Amino acid sequence: MPRPREFDEEHVVLAVRDAFWDRGYAATSMDDLLRVSGLGKGSLYGAFGDKRRLFLRVLREYDDANLRGLRERLGSAARGVDMVREFVHDVADDPTGAAARRGCLLANSTAELATHDPDVAAEARRSYEAITAILTEALERAQREGDVDPDADAAEVARAVLAAQLGVVALGRTGMDVAALTEVARSALARLLPAPAP
Amino acid sequence: MPRPREFDEEHVVLAVRDAFWDRGYAATSMDDLLRVSGLGKGSLYGAFGDKRRLFLRVLREYDDANLRGLRERLGSAARGVDMVREFVHDVADDPTGAAARRGCLLANSTAELATHDPDVAAEARRSYEAITAILTEALERAQREGDVDPDADAAEVARAVLAAQLGVVALGRTGMDVAALTEVARSALARLLPAPAP
DNA sequence: CGGGATGTTGACCGCGCGGTCCAAAACTCG
DNA sequence: CGAGTTTTGGACCGCGCGGTCAACATCCCG
Numbered sequence: 178m179p180r181p182r183e184f185d186e187e188h189v190v191l192a193v194r195d196a197f198w199d200r201g202y203a204a205t206s207m208d209d210l211l212r213v214s215g216l217g218k219g220s221l222y223g224a225f226g227d228k229r230r231l232f233l234r235v236l237r238e239y240d241d242a243n244l245r246g247l248r249e250r251l252g253s254a255a256r257g258v259d260m261v262r263e264f265v266h267d268v269a270d271d272p273t274g275a276a277a278r279r280g281c282l283l284a285n286s287t288a289e290l291a292t293h294d295p296d297v298a299a300e301a302r303r304s305y306e307a308i309t310a311i312l313t314e315a316l317e318r319a320q321r322e323g324d325v326d327p328d329a330d331a332a333e334v335a336r337a338v339l340a341a342q343l344g345v346v347a348l349g350r351t352g353m354d355v356a357a358l359t360e361v362a363r364s365a366l367a368r369l370l371p372a373p374a375p
Numbered sequence: 376m377p378r379p380r381e382f383d384e385e386h387v388v389l390a391v392r393d394a395f396w397d398r399g400y401a402a403t404s405m406d407d408l409l410r411v412s413g414l415g416k417g418s419l420y421g422a423f424g425d426k427r428r429l430f431l432r433v434l435r436e437y438d439d440a441n442l443r444g445l446r447e448r449l450g451s452a453a454r455g456v457d458m459v460r461e462f463v464h465d466v467a468d469d470p471t472g473a474a475a476r477r478g479c480l481l482a483n484s485t486a487e488l489a490t491h492d493p494d495v496a497a498e499a500r501r502s503y504e505a506i507t508a509i510l511t512e513a514l515e516r517a518q519r520e521g522d523v524d525p526d527a528d529a530a531e532v533a534r535a536v537l538a539a540q541l542g543v544v545a546l547g548r549t550g551m552d553v554a555a556l557t558e559v560a561r562s563a564l565a566r567l568l569p570a571p572a573p
Numbered sequence: 574c575g576g577g578a579t580g581t582t583g584a585c586c587g588c589g590c591g592g593t594c595c596a597a598a599a600c601t602c603g
Numbered sequence: 604c605g606a607g608t609t610t611t612g613g614a615c616c617g618c619g620c621g622g623t624c625a626a627c628a629t630c631c632c633g
Contacts, residue, residue, distance in 0.1 A: 180580045219582060278490060279490070288485075350496075352497075
């Protein structure tokens with residue numbers, strides 16, 4: 178019976194995500210979102226609700242995609258420890274520095290909004306807990322593979338690794354040069370991953 | 376000759392700082408700033424220029440105060456390593472969690488603004504470099520005092536410690552409970568500060 | 574092919590934004 | 604005390620914000 182949608186929701190979510198990622202929540206106007214999505218006001222409001230609801234939808238999908246990506250990288254990594262290293266280096270691996278300057282949408286949003294938006298704060302907690310679980314799994318595998326001291330508490334190391342990664346992401350946003358950022362990641366990892374007794 | 380100011384610039388800067396810290400840059404209106412400062416529009420604009428200039432002034436004074444504080448803590452710490460530990464635990468040391476949720480004005484501002492405001496990005500780099508230097512000094516002292524492996528590269532450890540601290544601050548903003556946050560700090564420090572051979 | 578339901582477009586709304594400006598006030602000094 | 608200078612408070616401005624809505628287009632199905 179109804180008239181069908183003329184746009185693909187996922188395309189819109191991705192375009193809108195990039196806008197929020199680039200400008201932040203408050204500095205992105207609905208007009209910006211209409212521009213990047215190519216939709217009219219009625220369509221965008223009809224499909225996603227107001228600005229905040231749209232943002233929360235975008236944030237959640239961003240996080241889910243991120244978690245899926247991490248699980249895939251763990252699944253396809255030759256060794257558990259490789260995935261952990263990749264995770265921390267990530268933003269520093271783009272030699273142009275663009276990825277580092279962009280940072281992470283969740284981290285940016287939490288810094289901007291978490292104080293006054295409980296939904297954003299809750300989403301951040303959910304996401305970081307899930308990441309910690311994945312890292313723990315990766316580290317347990319690394320212990321079995323002989324790359325990490327089997328006596329270490331994998332969950333504890335995972336939390337420290339997460340903190341280090343968040344630090345690298347935060348530093349990346351300052352525009353610090355990529356080589357230096359890579360050094361930070363390398364230096365943190367060298368100390369956070371206790372090597373097994375030889 | 377002239378009519379004297381009726382307000383104290385430093386008081387105003389502090390009040391305005393708290394407003395920006397609480398709401399973020401974009402979400403804080405000039406009316407908010409007039410309210411918290413108690414000034415009229417003419418006075419605020421006359422003394423500090425527009426919103427962005429006022430913000431940059433506030434941010435720089437915040438950073439300077441922060442650096443002064445760190446240097447003082449290093450000067451008065453019984454041991455170099457104590458200052459490093461305090462630095463990382465800091466926001467988690469408020470048992471109410473308020474400090475953790477508030478986070479750091481510089482970190483929040485960098486996450487919100489660094490992409491499009493080169494002055495904010497530059498200020499962040501300046502500040503983080505200065506912090507790294509102070510941490511390096513603290514760690515060198517810790518090495519002399521036998522609390523940190525003297526073979527470690529103090530500057531490298533300092534960068535890793537900074538990353539960990541930024542991670543703790545980022546996690547703190549999610550509203551994660553303080554005990555867990557303290558554990559993250561503890562766990563990171565335990566691994567980042569290589570103990571000297573006994 | 575027509576009726577009903579949904580999607581689309583863009584005009585429109587009121588508000589609050591950042592910023593300007595000026596008349597009155599408050600001071601110093603000759 | 605009066606002249607000169609700066610500060611003060613708030614009226615005022617135009618704009619762009621987020622959000623609503625109604626007229627029209629497009630489709631499915633009987």
